[in-house]
Amino acid sequence: xxxxxxxxxxxxxxxxxxxxxxxxxxxxxxxxxxxxxxxxxxxxxxxxxxxxxxxxxxxxxxxxxxxxxxxxxxxxxxxxxxxxxxxxxxxxxxxxxxxxxxxxxxxxxxxxxxxxxxxxxxxxxxxxxxxxxxxxxxxxxxxxxxxxxxxxxxxxxxxxxxxxxxxxxxxxxxxxxxxxxxxxxxxxxxxxxxxxxxxxxxxxxxxxxxxxxxxxxxxxxxxxxxxxxxxxxxxxxxxxxxxxxxxxxxxxxxxxxxxxxxxxxxxxxxxxxxxxxxxxxxxxxxxxxxxxxxxxxxxxxxxxxxxxxxxxxxxxxxxxxxxxxxxxxxxxxxxxxxxxxxxxxxxxxxxx
Amino acid sequence: xxxxxxxxxxxxxxxxxxxxxxxxxxxxxxxxxxxxxxxxxxxxxxxxxxxxxxxxxxxxxxxxxxxxxxxxxxxxxxxxxxxxxxxxxxxxxxxxxxxxxxxxxxxxxxxxxxxxxxxxxxxxxxxxxxxxxxxxxxxxxxxxxxxxxxxxxxxxxxxxxxxxxxxxxxxxxxxxxxxxxxxxxxxxxxxxxxxxxxxxxxxxxxxxxxxxxxxxxxxxxxxxxxxxxxxxxxxxxxxxxxxxxxxxxxxxxx
Numbered sequence: 001x002x003x004x005x006x007x008x009x010x011x012x013x014x015x016x017x018x019x020x021x022x023x024x025x026x027x028x029x030x031x032x033x034x035x036x037x038x039x040x041x042x043x044x045x046x047x048x049x050x051x052x053x054x055x056x057x058x059x060x061x062x063x064x065x066x067x068x069x070x071x072x073x074x075x076x077x078x079x080x081x082x083x084x085x086x087x088x089x090x091x092x093x094x095x096x097x098x099x100x101x102x103x104x105x106x107x108x109x110x111x112x113x114x115x116x117x118x119x120x121x122x123x124x125x126x127x128x129x130x131x132x133x134x135x136x137x138x139x140x141x142x143x144x145x146x147x148x149x150x151x152x153x154x155x156x157x158x159x160x161x162x163x164x165x166x167x168x169x170x171x172x173x174x175x176x177x178x179x180x181x182x183x184x185x186x187x188x189x190x191x192x193x194x195x196x197x198x199x200x201x202x203x204x205x206x207x208x209x210x211x212x213x214x215x216x217x218x219x220x221x222x223x224x225x226x227x228x229x230x231x232x233x234x235x236x237x238x239x240x241x242x243x244x245x246x247x248x249x250x251x252x253x254x255x256x257x258x259x260x261x262x263x264x265x266x267x268x269x270x271x272x273x274x275x276x277x278x279x280x281x282x283x284x285x286x287x288x289x290x291x292x293x294x295x296x297x298x299x300x301x302x303x304x305x306x307x308x309x310x311x312x313x314x315x316x317x318x319x320x321x322x323x324x325x326x327x328x329x330x331x332x333x334x335x336x337x338x339x340x341x342x343x344x345x346x347x348x349x350x351x352x
Numbered sequence: 353x354x355x356x357x358x359x360x361x362x363x364x365x366x367x368x369x370x371x372x373x374x375x376x377x378x379x380x381x382x383x384x385x386x387x388x389x390x391x392x393x394x395x396x397x398x399x400x401x402x403x404x405x406x407x408x409x410x411x412x413x414x415x416x417x418x419x420x421x422x423x424x425x426x427x428x429x430x431x432x433x434x435x436x437x438x439x440x441x442x443x444x445x446x447x448x449x450x451x452x453x454x455x456x457x458x459x460x461x462x463x464x465x466x467x468x469x470x471x472x473x474x475x476x477x478x479x480x481x482x483x484x485x486x487x488x489x490x491x492x493x494x495x496x497x498x499x500x501x502x503x504x505x506x507x508x509x510x511x512x513x514x515x516x517x518x519x520x521x522x523x524x525x526x527x528x529x530x531x532x533x534x535x536x537x538x539x540x541x542x543x544x545x546x547x548x549x550x551x552x553x554x555x556x557x558x559x560x561x562x563x564x565x566x567x568x569x570x571x572x573x574x575x576x577x578x579x580x581x582x583x584x585x586x587x588x589x590x591x592x593x594x595x596x597x598x599x600x601x602x603x604x605x606x
Contacts (some may be wrong), residue, residue, distance in 0.1 A: 031479070
């Protein structure tokens with residue numbers, strides 16, 4: 001199956017004459033081909049999701065669509081660290097809050113433009129993740145879980161106590177909407193498209209990352225740290241980069257949340273929210289590319305459906321976590337995949 | 353020049369001296385066999401060479417470069433590659449992706465180009481190399497399967513394919529044919545010889561005496577973490593101490 005030579009297309013060391021060209025001999029198994037297929041599917045799914053504003057009916061339902069994309073940023077970012085990197089992070093809600101307060105406070109207290117605020121939120125959360133990850137990820141084992149648990153608690157205290165910046169327990173009010181080229185995204189109908197776009201961009205970036213050297217290295221580290229290191233992967237650097245990227249996803253989610261909601265208060269970002277996000281990663285499908293979509297859908301819809309029962313969602317999420325851990329280790333995405341495979345099998349049998 | 357050189361290397365676990373002041377060198381382009389009874393410290397020695405355990409004393413150098421204090425990934429970047437006796441595949445990745453991990457040190461792209469899909473050429477190169485190594489070991493038909501779906505023998509072959517994909521300067525093989533069916537054993541031996549003929553220096557730990565005697569240019573016999581004898585296959589086979597330690601223990605096993 002060797003490809004014909006095609007010199008001049010290559011700067012890397014030679015494979016020998018018979019293998020000169022880089023055409024993939026692996027067809028559909030090629031990670032690059034899988035990644036392209038995922039991106040095509042993201043395109044299709046996002047086309048369908050684009051119908052939401054037209055079927056939503058009112059601003060409340062429309063805003064649920066926005067929260068779905070914000071939750072997707074949180075959960076997909078966390079899935080990279082947990083599902084693909086094998087590390088537990090208990091601070092995703094903390095980073096969410098950090099992003100919200102960095103961008104929100106800069107806008108409210110210093111009049112900084114929200115677009116610059118988003119950049120600051122991305123940088124601030126990635127930097128915070130670097131500071132926590134540097135010591136915690138040097139050690140093998142789950143020190144990151146402990147360090148992030150502590151950090152979320154620290155952030156909650158800061159959100160509550162730094163009253164001049166954050167407004168304290170009363171929350172930060174009067175956060176201005178994002179303005180793009182003089183056009184204020186101040187209604188749900190307008191903001192929806194920004195959130196929609198952010199979700200699509202993240203899914204595309206993740207599809208490309210997972211089929212790249214860096215993504216492969218991260219998955220390898222969670223498979224066998226010893227083997228990954230023996231192949232030349234630095235487990236420390238790989239995990240640190242994933243952790244920083246995931247924190248930046250939460251930072252972006254936080255900034256979008258703050259400017260859409262125009263208000264932020266500390267309890268949104270506490271430790272129990274972090275735990276729920278971990279549950280959503282597991283429920284959607286740990287280490288499954290499409291898992292966060294399901295996780296975000298559940299995380300957005302269930303609390304709304306159970307609104308009249310105070311805190312009932314905690315019970316529902318707790319029970320569903322147990323069910324996933326005991327019976328469905330691949331989560332909702334795993335069920336969906338199994339159904340699709342069964343359907344494909346039946347179609348193949350019918351064709352024969 | 354020696355590709356690999358160990359000087360007075362000691363590894364201790366608590367009170368146990370797994371490797372005891374061991375010194376030896378592996379000549380450029382040769383195949384060195386390491387034999388010895390179970391528990392002689394062979395795998396610990398491999399771990400000390402590849403950096404998974406840090407020796408308490410001694411020095412390990414690759415092609416004249418001291419790498420005693422380097423982490424495993426830095427040693428891999430210098431051209432060291434290995435397989436694992438107890439299989440360390442990336443079980444949630446495809447067979448092809450496992451082999452592509454072997455190419456890691458030959459690529460340069462990082463997170464930014466990964467996220468934005470800017471390293472197409474490198475990826476295609478990695479795929480082509482990985483596929484070529486899978487073909488070499490007869491695994492190309494299973495490229496798309498999960499590594500965890502492979503049987504033990506195929507998993508061993510994949511470990512070798514992955515190790516070869518880095519085009520190493522020095523290859524450490526930890527019992528490459530243990531548990532592999534007879535039909536594949538000769539093929540693996542042939543691959544090892546071909547790889548060596550292409551210029552790769554090899555250190556081989558193996559219990560199969562026929563393979564060790566046929567393939568290796570010289571042999572180090574370990575017992576209790578120390579060197580019991582070292583020399584050509586024929587001189588080692590004639591060594592009385594070796595026969596006593598090795599065949600004696602074999603006899604008690606049987």
